[in-house]
Amino acid sequence: MSVRAQVRRVWYKITSHPDVSPRLMGICLGADCEWTIGPTEDLMGVGEEMIGHTSETGHCRFQRFVEDEAVVSLTEEGERMRRVLRNRRELAEKTDSKSVLVARDRTRQRIAEVEAEHARAE
CATH class of the missing domain: 1.20.5 (Single alpha-helices involved in coiled-coils or other helix-helix interfaces)
Structure with a gap:
């Protein structure tokens, strides 16, 4: 008795969902600073707010988080x-x-x- 098996490679791709806009969030990394923004879909607005915070406080380091919905599909x-x-x-x-x-x-x-x-x- 013989056993026969078929091995296939199945390829997937991950893309951003086309109907959902990405969201951005920012956190100031300045010492003892609790400034945050987002999450919001206004990506340019987050950048402008970060620039405004830097001009007001001198804090120039931020951590950014980008959120989006992913779609996994067979290729x-x-x-x-x-x-x-x-x-x-x-x-x-x-x-x-x-x-x-x-x-x-x-x-x-x-x-x-x-x-x-x-x-x-x-």
């Missing part, structure tokens, strides 16, 4: 499609998932009915 289209098909097959095999899908469809139908009733009432 190979074939691998993505293989996983989508496998997930669909697993959903079709599970009886519990079928009932969830039926309930979701009923909820969507009820939402449409309610919206139609509201439209008629107006």
Whole structure:
């Protein structure tokens, strides 16, 4: 009896979410200074505030934190499609998932009915 295995390398890429702006936060590293700013999406504003703090206090060292939302995705289209098909097959095999899908469809139908009733009432 022989065992056969297939080893594949799966490549992922990490990118910033296109619909979410990065956020920046700054902390003054001056002795006994508790000045902070952010987090905010106004990246230029954080820089201006840091410059203003430096001009007022002479503190010139800051720690900056950049926050963003990341998206991890498969780089190979074939691998993505293989996983989508496998997930669909697993959903079709599970009886519990079928009932969830039926309930979701009923909820969507009820939402449409309610919206139609509201439209008629107006």
